[in-house]
Amino acid sequence: MSPTLHDIRAAAERIRPYAHRTPVLTNQSLNHQVGAQVFLKCENLQKVGAFKFRGACNAVFSLSDQEAAQGVCTHSSGNHAAALALAAKMRGVPAYIVMPDNAPDVKKAAVAGYGGVITFCEPTLAARESTLARVQQETGATVVHPYNDERVITGQGTAALELLEDHPDLDVILAPVGGGGLLSGTAIAATELKKGTRVIAGEPEMADDAFRSLKAGRIIPSENPKTIADGLLTSLGTLTFPIIQQRVEQIVTVSEEAIIESMKFVWERAKIIIEPSSAVAIGVLWEKKIDLSGLKIGVILSGGNVDLARLPWQTK
Amino acid sequence: MSPTLHDIRAAAERIRPYAHRTPVLTNQSLNHQVGAQVFLKCENLQKVGAFKFRGACNAVFSLSDQEAAQGVCTHSSGNHAAALALAAKMRGVPAYIVMPDNAPDVKKAAVAGYGGVITFCEPTLAARESTLARVQQETGATVVHPYNDERVITGQGTAALELLEDHPDLDVILAPVGGGGLLSGTAIAATELKKGTRVIAGEPEMADDAFRSLKAGRIIPSENPKTIADGLLTSLGTLTFPIIQQRVEQIVTVSEEAIIESMKFVWERAKIIIEPSSAVAIGVLWEKKIDLSGLKIGVILSGGNVDLARLPWQTK
Numbered sequence: 001m002s003p004t005l006h007d008i009r010a011a012a013e014r015i016r017p018y019a020h021r022t023p024v025l026t027n028q029s030l031n032h033q034v035g036a037q038v039f040l041k042c043e044n045l046q047k048v049g050a051f052k053f054r055g056a057c058n059a060v061f062s063l064s065d066q067e068a069a070q071g072v073c074t075h076s077s078g079n080h081a082a083a084l085a086l087a088a089k090m091r092g093v094p095a096y097i098v099m100p101d102n103a104p105d106v107k108k109a110a111v112a113g114y115g116g117v118i119t120f121c122e123p124t125l126a127a128r129e130s131t132l133a134r135v136q137q138e139t140g141a142t143v144v145h146p147y148n149d150e151r152v153i154t155g156q157g158t159a160a161l162e163l164l165e166d167h168p169d170l171d172v173i174l175a176p177v178g179g180g181g182l183l184s185g186t187a188i189a190a191t192e193l194k195k196g197t198r199v200i201a202g203e204p205e206m207a208d209d210a211f212r213s214l215k216a217g218r219i220i221p222s223e224n225p226k227t228i229a230d231g232l233l234t235s236l237g238t239l240t241f242p243i244i245q246q247r248v249e250q251i252v253t254v255s256e257e258a259i260i261e262s263m264k265f266v267w268e269r270a271k272i273i274i275e276p277s278s279a280v281a282i283g284v285l286w287e288k289k290i291d292l293s294g295l296k297i298g299v300i301l302s303g304g305n306v307d308l309a310r311l312p313w314q315t316k
Numbered sequence: 317m318s319p320t321l322h323d324i325r326a327a328a329e330r331i332r333p334y335a336h337r338t339p340v341l342t343n344q345s346l347n348h349q350v351g352a353q354v355f356l357k358c359e360n361l362q363k364v365g366a367f368k369f370r371g372a373c374n375a376v377f378s379l380s381d382q383e384a385a386q387g388v389c390t391h392s393s394g395n396h397a398a399a400l401a402l403a404a405k406m407r408g409v410p411a412y413i414v415m416p417d418n419a420p421d422v423k424k425a426a427v428a429g430y431g432g433v434i435t436f437c438e439p440t441l442a443a444r445e446s447t448l449a450r451v452q453q454e455t456g457a458t459v460v461h462p463y464n465d466e467r468v469i470t471g472q473g474t475a476a477l478e479l480l481e482d483h484p485d486l487d488v489i490l491a492p493v494g495g496g497g498l499l500s501g502t503a504i505a506a507t508e509l510k511k512g513t514r515v516i517a518g519e520p521e522m523a524d525d526a527f528r529s530l531k532a533g534r535i536i537p538s539e540n541p542k543t544i545a546d547g548l549l550t551s552l553g554t555l556t557f558p559i560i561q562q563r564v565e566q567i568v569t570v571s572e573e574a575i576i577e578s579m580k581f582v583w584e585r586a587k588i589i590i591e592p593s594s595a596v597a598i599g600v601l602w603e604k605k606i607d608l609s610g611l612k613i614g615v616i617l618s619g620g621n622v623d624l625a626r627l628p629w630q631t632k
Contacts, residue, residue, distance in 0.1 A: 023339035025361060044587045045341060264624065268422075271360045271589040271620030304587030308580065308629065 002243050003150050005192035008157040008185065011058040015155060018057050018090050022046050022159070024166050024298075029269040034285035035293040039170065040266075041163040044274050044304030048082045048110070050231075051159050051182055051302050052146070056083035058155030059144045060091050068093045071141035075121075075128040077103040078231060079303055080146040085116030096141050098132045100124075106307065147181030148237030157185025163298045164193050171295040176280040176302050177201040177210045177251060178232035180240030186300060187247035198249050200292075202284040204229045205253040210236050214244065214251050228256055228312055231277035231303060252290055254283035260312045262286040266301075273304040276312070318559050319466050321508035324473040324501065327374040331471060334373050334406050338362050338475070340482050340614075345585040350601035351609040355486065356582075357479040360590050360620030364402055364426065366395035366547075367475050367498055367618050368462070374471030375460045376403040384409045387457035391437075391444040393419040394547055395619050396462035401432030412457050414447045416440075420546075422623050463497030464553030473501025479614045480509050488608060491616040492596040493517040493526045493567060494548035496556030502616060503563035514565050516608075518600040520545045521569040526552050530560065530567050544628055545575055547593035547619060568606055570599035576628045578602040582617075589620040592628070 025040045043051035060072055071094035074084050081097045088095035097116040099108060100123035111118055121131040136143055145152065159182070160173055173190045177183040183201050190197040203210050207225030213236055222235040236244065263279035265286075266272065274282075278301040285292065285299075341356045359367035376388055387410035390400050397413045404411035413432040415424065416439035427434055437447040452459055461468065475498070476489055489506045493499045499517050506513040519526050523541030529552055538551040552560065579595035581602075582588060590598075594617040601608060601615075 020342075023341075025339075026336075028363070047344070049585075049587050267589060267624060269365075271365050273583060273587040273589060308583060308627070311624070313624065314630070 002239070003154045003188060005189060007150070007154040008161055008189050011154040012158040012161055014061050015054055015057040015158060018061070018087070019054055020046050021162055024163060025270060025272070027270045030265065033265065036285060037296045038285065039163065039167050039296070039298045040270065041159055041298060041300050042272060043159055044272060044278060044301050048079060048086055049303055049305045050079040050083065051156055051300065052079040052083040053086065054158050055152035055155035055181055056080060056144060057087040057090070059149060059151040060084070060087040060093070062151045063142060067142055071096055071139055072144050073097070073132060073135050073139065073141040074144050074146065075099070075132045076146055077107060079305060081107070081116065082110045082114055084144055085111050085114035089115045094141070096135045096139055098128055098135060100128065145237070147179035147234070148239050150239065152181050153185045153239065153243070155185070156182045157189040159300055160186040160189040160298070161193070163300070164190060167296070167298060168194065169296060170197065170298040172198045172200055172292060172297045173300070174200050174202060174281045174284055174297060175300040176229070176232055176277050177203050177244070178277070179234040180210065180236045180244055182300065182302060183248060184240040184243035187243060191247045199247060200249050200284065201251045202254050202280040203251050204232055204259065204280055205255050207232055208253045210244070211251040211253050213241065214248070229259055229276040229280050231275065232280065250290070252284045254280050254287060258283040258287045264313050273306060274301050275303045275306050278302045278304070318555070319470045319504060321505060323466070323470040324477055324505050327470040328474040328477055330377050331370055331373040331474065334377070334403070335370055336362050337478055340479060341586060341588070343586045346581065349581065352601060353612045354601065355479065355483050355612070355614045356586065357475055357614060357616050358588060359475055360588060360594060360617050364395060364398040364430070365619050365621045366399065367472055367616065368395040368399035369402065370474050371468035371471030371497055372396060372399035372460060373403040373406070375465060375467040376400070376407050376409070378467045379458060383458055387412060387455055388460050389448060389451050389455065389457040390414070390460050390462060391448045392462050394423055395621060397432065398423065398426040398430055400460055401427050401430035405431045410457070412451045412455055414444055414451060416444065420623055422621065426621070461553070463495035463550070464555045466555065468497050469501045469555065469559070471501070472498045473505040475616055476502040476505040476614070477509070479616070480506060483612070483614060484510065485612060486513065486614040487611040488514045488516055488613045489616070490516050490518060490597045490600055490613055492545070492548055492593050492618050493519050493560070494593070495550040496526065496552045496560055498616060498618060499564060500556040500559035503559060507563045515563060516565050516600065517567045518570050518596040519567050520548055520575065520596055521571050523548055524569045526560070527567040527569050529557065530564070544572055545592040545596050547591065548596060566606070568600045570596050570603060574599040574603045580629050589622060590617050591619045591622050594618045594620070
């Protein structure tokens with residue numbers, strides 16, 4: 001049985017001492033630009049700069065003391081790795097992170113900075129999985145998947161729970177979709193808190209596997225995605241897909257131009273740093289492929305991890 | 317008689333329907349870096365991206381209907397101009413803004429975007445003042461000085477009032493100083509709310525007129541300041557200086573390097589966009605010229621208006 005609002009409330013209690021309750025910002029210029037009332041749930045201001053901390057933290061603090069003592073492990077080149085390392089550090093247990101050896105130095109440094117024990121491998125999915133299996137066998141650590149894990153899904157759902165606690169009258173919740181952890185948790189929280197709340201996802205046109213999966217009624221893997229939204233390259237999981245099928249109204253694809261334009265607009269007007277994956281959700285409003293005019297719309301800004309030396313409006 | 321906490325509370329009531337109650341953020345990386353517990357009062361997330369909206373809004377809504385109908389006017393190259401234009405727009409009255417013709421494009425666009433009527437002039441104080449006098453005479457508008465005005469000072473003080481309402485146990489409040497509107501309002505709020513609260517200002521080494529004024533016991537005008545912190549180029553005013561003398565513990569000068577480094581650190585770690593003037597307050601902690609280690613420190617982040625195409629760590 002898939003997780004419920006009850007599980008998300010339990011996750012919220014569990015992570016409360018460790019995670020930020022992030023602010024919800026409003027911005028008149030943005031409202032004017034998109035023709036709706038937008039409420040930005042700022043997970044870019046979450047620990048490690050991304051919503052990923054919620055799910056990782058919930059997973060780590062869900063373990064029994066005996067399990068936790070063995071540590072946790074995952075393979076990831078991104079925010080989930082840093083999030084899991086920090087959550088493990090907070091519980092005082094080891095985090096074993098398998099990373100491809102071509103991962104950017106800044107991400108290696110982030111994981112190491114939080115005390116994660118890194119094992120490098122070849123940059124292929126096969127190598128990542130076999131290396132993780134070996135690490136898991138050697139250490140007895142618990143594997144925490146970036147999104148296909150109920151503890152992670154319910155942890156991610158706590159962002160929407162907080163947003164709807166602060167603003168119960170939202171008509172629509174918008175979130176980006178990659179592997180679907182954030183989207184499925186968000187959808188459970190929103191649709192169970194208030195029947196009729198519409199949950200809509202944004203996905204890059206250049207990585208539209210979730211959009212196609214929902215049309216096809218089966219998981220279509222992501223193949224060779226080429227988008228600036230580097231947090232949304234993964235395919236849906238066996239746990240996240242059915243939740244999305246059941247609870248998400250639709251997935252809207254967003255052009256690379258709209259991602260970059262709306263990202264820059266939010267930096268300039270709202271004065272917060274969002275990463276391209278966050279801008280995908282804004283991009284749904286920006287392009288107006290679907291009519292959401294005049295509605296009250298909560299947007300989950302997924303993260304703010306950006307290389308400040310390589311901004312998209314400067315390398316163009 | 318100089319304004320009191322009572323006046324700041326009245327200002328807070330007056331601007332409440334119009335201004336954001338900005339969030340206070342904390343960041344473990346920053347705390348670790350500077351060795352203190354830092355509470356960031358995010359006036360960069362205020363309307364028009366700066367604390368200046370508070371003072372301008374308080375001034376505009378303090379006017380009688382008859383006064384207001386004639387409009388308001390000021391000379392400003394920066395955030396005060398945008399703030400006054402927006403506040404006037406909210407009251408439905410005109411704002412006449414005198415700007416030096418070399419003001420940043422982003423600031424000109426902001427003022428025009430809020431419906432301000434701009435008159436350009438030469439970038440000298442003499443030209444600004446004579447042009448403003450002419451505009452004032454032609455329109456009958458009320459002059460709202462960027463800082464040497466009690467309505468503005470008490471408006472700016474509402475940021476510290478909110479910060480101390482949220483975190484009553486702060487030991488120190490840090491703010492940048494330019495003309496002293498923010499600093500004097502902050503100092504009134506902080507010292508009257510809790511006796512013994514230390515108020516300390518940061519000022520660029522390259523524009524250290526307030527530092528020298530406090531030492532000399534008289535206002536020393538700012539001469540040829542050359543700092544990246546373009547919000548802090550002005551001299552203290554006759555109203556702000558005595559308040560600062562009486563209530564501010566000290567002014568600490570900050571190098572250009574520390575301004576840029578701490579600005580970049582806040583962007584990278586706290587995921588918020590702050591302008592160099594805001595980073596001057598962080599810079600006090602960054603350089604550690606004075607020992608504030610282990611203390612609870614509220615920092616007023618003054619604003620977030622930055623030209624994203626010209627970032628200091630890229631033009632170097």
